[in-house]
Amino acid sequence: MKTAPIQILSICVCLVLLGCGGSGGNAACADCLIAGVCYPAGVTNPANSCLVCDPASDAAGWSDDDGQACDDGLFCTVQDACSGGECRGQPRDCSDGIACNGAETCDEAAGACAPGQPTCQAPALCDAASDSCVMTCTGCVIGAVCYGQGQPNPLNVCEKCDPAA
């Protein structure tokens, strides 16, 4: 839908000088005139990095910038990319590779992977090193899982088992 040129002149706000006063189809805005603001081609939407000014596609609105890397701000997604004008990621794999301590899940609120429910029948413990159920543990018993001395926390490499501590 076209707006009368005199209105465009009065409401066109030039965010980036290069984008205004061109000789495109619109006398006041060479590239994209969106909600009264003139944007140069290639500029991304300040509110959504997956939308771009592409006058060849749409001179009066944002165009999808699919395939671009982006950041959806979520911990539980990885490899974020633009798709359909939105930033989407693949689910984060929280698995620690150990079966007997259960399946880890991703906790978006905590911004961390959360431990699973150990599968060994009490009083047996899940031995993290051998991934098997054991009756005795010489290291650290944490949440029904046995960790050997010096073994790192699968969910936090900055922590380790220290039975003396």
Ligand SMILES: [Ca+2]
């Ligand atoms: Ca596991």
